[in-house]
Amino acid sequence: MKKITLIAGARPNFMKIAPIIHAIKAAQANGKEIAYRLVHTGQHYDKKMSGDFFEQLDIPTPDKNLGAGGGSQSEQTASIMLGFEKELLENPADLVIVVGDVTSTMACAIVAQKLHTKVAHVEGGIRSNDWTMPEEINRLVTDAITNYFFTTSKVANENLIKSGVKQEQIFYVGNTMIDTLMKQRPRFNKPEIWDELQLKEKEYMVMTLHRPANVDQEEQIKSLMDEIIAHSKEVPLIFPVHPRTAKILNSLQISHPRLHMVEPLGYLEFNYLVEKSKAVITDSGGITEETTVMGIPCMTLRDNTERPETITEGTNELLGTDPKAIEPAMKLLFSGNWKTGSIPHLWDGNTATRIVDEILKLKEI
Structure with a gap:
């Protein structure tokens, strides 16, 4: 045994x-x-x-x-x-x-x-x-x-x-993360905010930011948020946010009618939003794998990644942490020319x- x-x-x-x-x-x-x-x-x-x-x-x-x-x-x-x-x-x-x-x-x-x-x-x-x-x-x-x-x-x-x-x-x-995603995909669950915000498929973006390099430096997080809001046209931005990050954003008075900071969501609810979104902006590694499999454009606000296959094969792009990289990426997305990507082997x-x-x-x- x-x-x-x-x-x-x-x-x-x-x-x-x-x-x-x-x-x-x-x-x-x-x-x-x-x-x-x-x-x-x-x-x-x-x-x-x-x-x-x-x-x-x-x-x-x-x-x-x-x-x-x-x-x-x-x-x-x-x-x-x-x-x-x-x-x-x-x-x-x-x-x-x-x-x-x-x-x-x-x-x-x-x-x-x-x-x-x-x-x-x-x-x-x-x-x-x-x-x-x-x-x-x-x-x-x-x-x-x-x-x-x-x-x-x-x-x-x-x-x-x-x-x-x-x-x-x-x-x-x-x-194995993709094993879970594929098994649970038919069970993705519509979160309450879908109806509350009257979201429409492919007409909103999902954000997640948690890395200290992005959220702990006030000037950095403010510049990133300003650029994202400025260049995301009329699209709602859904930001499931950790209480600590929410506190920082509130202290900086970062708000906008299109920016919806919501409580962290469960796995089935969060991935429901990701699957139907126009794109995802993140500094997470795991989310870049999930967007690659679901074929969702992904912008990663990091200077490096331990998952290069999400870029070379998938739908992810590594923008770095310079806020000025956001505008050209958004232009590419809204022009309809974002790469389609493929699912990595196995x-x-x-x-x-x-x-x-x-x-x-x-x-x-």
Whole structure:
């Protein structure tokens, strides 16, 4: 019996883990000897991580919640490591699977290796090459001590090979985030604001901004917002905004009749808006993957990306953080000449099945 421990620390992690759980259950139903334990580190306390969230996305309630949220990055790392060490000693595993690039990813990988448990990293090998991002440090540390890499792109494979990883450790399987998107797409749910604001398909834009480089510098966020409002013609701008960012925007008195700052939305509601939008403006990585699959124009307000395939193949463009880049991008969008893009190889909804198939073949665990 192969015993797997799955780690999740934040909402996006659960969306990446959910398909793997479904694939393990399918393997069990076919008589395969594999079992899993789901551990939530509690890194992010999120009021939307309610029973509804798990029910909506068909995710089982975690077997263990370490409750390690809060504090500085170092305090959080230490708290997760202490909690997970106890958990893994009490419930030994043959393989610990970490996903993405949050603090929990790195912390649990370290604990597992110190307890001589093999580690698999889902989404291994992606790089922004920006060491000011805590996520990049998490990726580098995790990949330095990972045994098996499940990758989303050829670029990720190349990054790993360059860093000295052996070819036989790398499994190019696709993107589990897209497994979740494809499974849930028929169930996207119209949010209340659709009718409240009388939105029409392809006649509004969705915004998300959360990175400190954009939202913590008052002059920067004001310039970005001014440019977006000035060049988005008569189109409503729907901005699901974190309370902290809302406070900054309010203190700067950033408002406009077309700018609608709304509460953060659930997965099914947010993606309903994205799927029917004219375009998305964001500084998130995961959203660029989803817009690529849904064929929605995407403008990324960052100077780098760890998901270059969303640009080379998909519908995403990296505008950088200079507000002056917004006007030409908007002109291109409104002229109808935005690139159509294509869906990257293996982003087909079957990634988790490939991951579980490869795990079942591993002789070392």
